[in-house]
């Protein structure tokens with residue numbers, strides 16, 4: 001019996017009793033796919049200082065330089081595959097225990113694992129655009145770095161559709177995330193340090209809107225522990241598959257009808 005089994009049983013009870021549940025995922029979910037995290041000691045911001053490489057102003061100042069960051073990320077992301085945490089979250093959705101998922105990750109691995117209702121708060125590397133003429137590009141049409149890729153219409157340097165510091169969160173993603181959270185009576189926060197708004201306050205304010213919070217993280221942030229009803233101090237790729245197994249045992253052969261956001 002794992003040390004976190006009682007907490008996982010309690011989490012399953014809450015998910016099975018929920019009218020609508022939503023997950024918030026962060027870098028900890030993709031860490032099991034060998035994707036670098038941004039904030040770790042040896043993370044991306046340690047190699048590429050955020051002021052020089054990670055802001056909207058840095059891109060305007062020197063897009064070639066910011067492509068050093070995009071390029072190294074892109075190489076890592078093209079090789080990455082979903083891990084058991086992504087698969088478990090997709091399974092929870094199929095079982096009717098998760099109504100949607102809001103992610104801070106830009107890697108597209110939730111969709112690759114089969115999750116259907118996914119809101120990408122910080123954008124995605126799967127598409128890009130020209131900041132001058134606004135032409136959109138699919139990832140497969142953007143030549144791999146180096147060099148920095150140029151717009152085929154106007155020649156400007158392209159940008160992946162990811163949110164940099166001081167960028168505005170895409171309006172539609174923000175609206176959709178807020179809708180999911182305001183409907184939820186259970187929030188599952190996985191692998192997120194909850195240091196960046198609006199993800200942090202969507203989770204932190206959930207109890208004020210009547211939701212209970214389940215927190216899964218090997219190093220659960222103290223401020224989130226304060227609002228969480230259940231804390232599972234474990235890595236996502238270990239805890240979530242176990243949670244799915246407990247849920248399967250609990251539901252037996254009678255999976256719940258998958259819920260839609262409009263059901264409530």
Ligand SMILES: [Zn+2]
Pocket residue numbers: 130131132133134135151152153154155156
């Ligand atoms: Zn252009």
